[in-house]
Amino acid sequence: MSREFTIKVPASSANIGPGFDVLGIALNLYLSINVKIDAHQYGELSLQDPNNCILSYEGEGADVVPLQSDKNLLTQMALYVLRCHGINHFPLGTKISVHNQVPFGRGLGSSGTAVVGGALLGNAIGELGLSKQRCLDYCLMVERHPDNISATMMGGFVGSFLRQLSDKGYQLVHQPLKNVLENFSADSTIDAPLNLGTHVTYNWCQKIKCVAIIPQFEVSTSKSRSVLPESYKRADVVFNLQRLAVLTSAVGSDIPDPALIYPAMQDRLHQPYRKALIPGLSSVVSEFTPQTHTGLLGICLSGAGPTILCLATENFERIARDIVARFKQEKVECKWLLLEPAYDGATVEEVSKL
Ligand SMILES: Nc1ncnc2c1ncn2[C@@H]1O[C@H](COP(=O)(O)OP(=O)(O)O)[C@@H](O)[C@H]1O
Numbered sequence: 640m641s642r643e644f645t646i647k648v649p650a651s652s653a654n655i656g657p658g659f660d661v662l663g664i665a666l667n668l669y670l671s672i673n674v675k676i677d678a679h680q681y682g683e684l685s686l687q688d689p690n691n692c693i694l695s696y697e698g699e700g701a702d703v704v705p706l707q708s709d710k711n712l713l714t715q716m717a718l719y720v721l722r723c724h725g726i727n728h729f730p731l732g733t734k735i736s737v738h739n740q741v742p743f744g745r746g747l748g749s750s751g752t753a754v755v756g757g758a759l760l761g762n763a764i765g766e767l768g769l770s771k772q773r774c775l776d777y778c779l780m781v782e783r784h785p786d787n788i789s790a791t792m793m794g795g796f797v798g799s800f801l802r803q804l805s806d807k808g809y810q811l812v813h814q815p816l817k818n819v820l821e822n823f824s825a826d827s828t829i830d831a832p833l834n835l836g837t838h839v840t841y842n843w844c845q846k847i848k849c850v851a852i853i854p855q856f857e858v859s860t861s862k863s864r865s866v867l868p869e870s871y872k873r874a875d876v877v878f879n880l881q882r883l884a885v886l887t888s889a890v891g892s893d894i895p896d897p898a899l900i901y902p903a904m905q906d907r908l909h910q911p912y913r914k915a916l917i918p919g920l921s922s923v924v925s926e927f928t929p930q931t932h933t934g935l936l937g938i939c940l941s942g943a944g945p946t947i948l949c950l951a952t953e954n955f956e957r958i959a960r961d962i963v964a965r966f967k968q969e970k971v972e973c974k975w976l977l978l979e980p981a982y983d984g985a986t987v988e989e990v991s992k993l
């Protein structure tokens with residue numbers, strides 16, 4: 640028997656200013672995974688891996704990513720989902736070829752793409768028939784803020800929250816990641832509770848494009864979360880909640896209004912604390928406005944950074960080039976990309992089954 644299928648997983652930008660750990664947009668920059676299962680052709684070679692997998696990478700991260708299936712986040716995630724369903728390894732002769740456009744550690748949700756791609760990979764390889772909603776539960780056992788994961792899995796502009804758990808449920812979900820990903824026996828694997836995450840998809844005006852200015856250095860999400868405080872002042876929480884309520888509706892309007900969107904993208908919960916990690920962050924988010932740049936609607940840190948996300952309806956190149964030049968004054972080199980929402984989220988396409 641032989642089989643081939645492909646999985647395409649979009650990047651994401653999380654937070655969008657005030658929606659810390661809540662909002663995310665899937666973006667048309669992809670992690671693409673091609674899977675061929677053929678014991679006859681690849682069986683012998685696949686035995687060199689502890690789980691019968693020949694893994695190769697091209698593109699972003701190809702020079703650093705581990706290629707052993709029990710060390711790589713994508714295949715660890717697939718194995719986790721398989722083990723929760725009583726399957727310990729990939730089928731003999733599994734060949735996984737990855738092409739990745741999503742840069743690591745830049746705030747474009749690369750780990751989310753690996754986690755979502757891995758869950759869908761496990762589901763497809765094991766022919767488990769899990770819904771996307773159920774796959775999200777497995778993803779949330781590994782990446783515990785739902786913003787990137789929900790947008791990447793479901794597509795479009797998404798708001799989400801994690802279900803309130805009992806103390807026992809909380810301990811189950813918040814245990815060391817190695818207990819989840821590096822438990823190599825189907826008998827003792829920790830299954831994901833049902834319905835861990837809830838999400839809604841908001842309208843998005845198709846005139847709004849996303850300009851991503853990507854500094855050429857990495858900030859890991861864990862480091863960027865470690866600088867955040869444990870608790871906040873009421874005034875700061877209210878500041879964000881008020882803007883969140885306005886922003887989620889304002890970007891769906893047929894005629895996006897910079898006078899609404901720009902102030903609604905201000906944040907007091909994460910960006911102020913992250914400026915120490917990203918030279919130029921404060922100046923960039925305060926100096927670039929709809930007044931200085933026609934077409935600019937709003938500007939924020941993408942995810943945990945260091946990428947800057949601009950929402951705009953025109954003048955994309957000028958906005959991007961001026962921000963790149965501003966970062967250069969801080970000795971930070973950047974690339975930039977003009978992106979759009981990926982409305983379909985992650986997709987799986989069967990190519991052949993013989
Ligand atoms: N396609 C992938 N395959 C395997 N591991 C990945 C992949 N994408 C991301 N990762 C892992 O996730 C890490 C980046 O995650 P993180 O620090 O959360 O940054 P990001 O903002 O890019 O999500 C990488 O260093 C790598 O270990």
Ligand SMILES: N[C@@H](CCOP(=O)(O)O)C(=O)O
Nearest residue numbers: 653660746747748860942943
């Ligand atoms: N809400 C999270 C989002 C992290 O996104 P990433 O793309 O940087 O992984 C946070 O702000 O920490």
